[in-house]
Amino acid sequence: MHIAVFSQYHTNPDCPATSRHYSLLAHLAKSHRVTLITTRTWEAQRLTQAYPWLPEGVEMRAAEVPYENKMGVARRVLSFGQYAAYAVREGLKLERPDVIWGISTPLTAAWAAAQVAKRRGVPWVFEVQDLWPSFPIAMGAVPTRWAQNRLFALEKSLYHSARHILPLSPDMTRYVENRGIAPSKITTVLNGTDLDLAALATPENVAKLRAESGLEGKQVILYAGTFGRANDIPTLVAAAEALALAQPGVAWLFMGLGFHEPLVRAAARRCPAIRLVPPQPRHAVFSWFKLADISVVSFLDLPVLDANSPAKFYDSLAVGTPVVVTNQGWTKQLVEQQACGWYAPAGNAPALQQLLTDVLAQPQLLIETGRRGQQAAATQFNRQRIAQTIQEILETSSVV
Structure with missing residues (x-):
C-alpha cells in the first residue's frame, strides 16, 4: 500500500x-x-x-x-x-x-x-x-x-x-x-512517548549529567518545551523566583526556546536558582527529565488548551518523574486518577510555589508518584x- x-x-x-x-x-x-x-x-x-x-x-x-x-x-x-x-x-x-x-x-x-x-x-x-x-x-x-x-x-x-x-x-x-x-x-x-529513547536515561547517564551540570545535592524542577505565548511562562518564572527565596536548595531548569526566552534569560541572570538550558536533541532529553525531581507542564487558562496532548507530559512520566499540570482537562483527570502527578491552577504563581514546596518536602511521595507514572507510560503511552x-x-x- x-x-x-x-x-x-x-x-x-x-x-x-x-x-x-x-x-x-x-x-x-x-x-x-x-x-x-x-x-x-x-x-x-x-x-x-x-x-x-x-x-x-x-x-x-x-x-x-x-x-x-x-x-x-x-x-x-x-x-x-x-x-x-x-x-x-x-x-x-x-x-x-x-x-x-x-x-x-x-x-x-x-x-x-x-x-x-x-x-x-x-x-x-x-x-x-x-x-x-x-x-x-x-x-x-x-x-x-x-x-x-x-x-x-x-x-x-x-x-x-x-x-x-x-x-x-x-x-x-x-x-x-x-x-x-x-x-x-x-x-x-x-x-x-518513545520508550526506547526513555531507556537511554540510565542511572549512569543521569549521574554524569548531574555532575556536569553542577546539580549535585540540588532538588530539580524542570520545564522542557517551547517558551510560547500559550505556555504561561511568566507564571513559572514568578513561582521559580519565589521558590528560590524560600528554598535555596532547589534549582529550576527552563529548557527550550520561544517567544518568552528573553523573560527567562533575564530571570536567570538575576536569580542563580533559575537556569536556562539550551534545547536538547530528542534522544538526550529523557536524561534531563530523569534528573529532575518533578516537571511542570503549563498552559494559559483557556478552555481550548485543556485538550492539549503535550509530549513533555508523556516523556516525564516515561522516566518516572511526576508531573504538575496547570490545565483543567484530561491531563488533570489522568494525574489525579492514576496518582502520577498534581494539578496547580494556571496563572497562579503562589499556588504553584506552595504545591512544589509541599511535594519536594516528601521525597518518598515523589518516588511513589513517579513509579505510578512510569507504569502508565508503559501500558498506555x-x-x-x-x-x-x-x-x-x-x-x-x-x-x-
Missing part, C-alpha cells in the same frame, strides 16, 4: 522536538510504501547526527519554507500558505497513493491533504494535533469575525471529508464529536502501540 503523508514539520531524534512522526513513519515503512510531503524547516536545527534524517523506507519531498515560534501572525500565515501550495502541487505529481494521512497543525496542511485526496479520488485520514482554528482564535491571532467563520467552515468541511479522524487526546475527541461527527469515525491516538493502531486505521481507510 502507498501512503502519502502531509506534515509541514518533519523532525528526527537529533532535533529539539518531539519527533512523534519519526517513530510512526518508521513503523509504517516496515510494511508499506510511505511518501512524506514536508518542509526542511527543522533539518538545519539538528543538534546531533546520531539518526538518519528519514526512517528507512520513507521517501521525502520537502519545500524550503521557514518557520519559527517567534514569528508574528502575518509571517506564520505566509509560511502555512507556502507549504499548502507546495504540498498540493507535489501531491498531484505523486504516483497515486492508496490513502493520504493529513496532519494538522496547521489546518492548512490538512486542507492540502484533503484537496489532493479529492482530486486523486482516494480516501484521507485527518490527524488533529491541536484544535484549529479554536486555538489561534483564542490566542487573538484571528481577530475578524469573517475570518473566524471561514476557518470554522473549513474545519467542518475537513472533518466531514475525511474517512477517519485521529485526535490526540480524549478532550479533542469530544470537541470533534461536538462538531457533529459520529464517534465511529473517530479514534483517539495519544501523542505518546507507548508510541509503538500507537503506531500499530494508526497503521490499522490507514489500512482500513484505504479500502474504497
Whole structure:
C-alpha cells in the first residue's frame, strides 16, 4: 500500500522536538510504501547526527519554507500558505497513493491533504494535533469575525471529508464529536512517548549529567518545551523566583526556546536558582527529565488548551518523574486518577510555589508518584502501540 503523508514539520531524534512522526513513519515503512510531503524547516536545527534524517523506507519531498515560534501572525500565515501550495502541487505529481494521512497543525496542511485526496479520488485520514482554528482564535491571532467563520467552515468541511479522524487526546475527541461527527469515525491516538529513547536515561547517564551540570545535592524542577505565548511562562518564572527565596536548595531548569526566552534569560541572570538550558536533541532529553525531581507542564487558562496532548507530559512520566499540570482537562483527570502527578491552577504563581514546596518536602511521595507514572507510560503511552493502531486505521481507510 502507498501512503502519502502531509506534515509541514518533519523532525528526527537529533532535533529539539518531539519527533512523534519519526517513530510512526518508521513503523509504517516496515510494511508499506510511505511518501512524506514536508518542509526542511527543522533539518538545519539538528543538534546531533546520531539518526538518519528519514526512517528507512520513507521517501521525502520537502519545500524550503521557514518557520519559527517567534514569528508574528502575518509571517506564520505566509509560511502555512507556502507549504499548502507546495504540498498540493507535489501531491498531484505523486504516483497515486492508496490513502493520504493529513496532519494538522496547521489546518492548512490538512486542507492540502484533503484537496489532493479529492482530486486523486482516494480516501484521507485527518490527524488533529491541536484544535484549529479554536486555538489561534483564542490566542487573538484571528481577530475578524469573517475570518473566524471561514476557518470554522473549513474545519467542518475537513472533518466531514475525511474517512477517519485521529485526535490526540480524549478532550479533542469530544470537541470533534461536538462538531457533529459520529464517534465511529473517530479514534483517539495519544501523542505518546518513545520508550526506547526513555531507556537511554540510565542511572549512569543521569549521574554524569548531574555532575556536569553542577546539580549535585540540588532538588530539580524542570520545564522542557517551547517558551510560547500559550505556555504561561511568566507564571513559572514568578513561582521559580519565589521558590528560590524560600528554598535555596532547589534549582529550576527552563529548557527550550520561544517567544518568552528573553523573560527567562533575564530571570536567570538575576536569580542563580533559575537556569536556562539550551534545547536538547530528542534522544538526550529523557536524561534531563530523569534528573529532575518533578516537571511542570503549563498552559494559559483557556478552555481550548485543556485538550492539549503535550509530549513533555508523556516523556516525564516515561522516566518516572511526576508531573504538575496547570490545565483543567484530561491531563488533570489522568494525574489525579492514576496518582502520577498534581494539578496547580494556571496563572497562579503562589499556588504553584506552595504545591512544589509541599511535594519536594516528601521525597518518598515523589518516588511513589513517579513509579505510578512510569507504569502508565508503559501500558498506555507507548508510541509503538500507537503506531500499530494508526497503521490499522490507514489500512482500513484505504479500502474504497
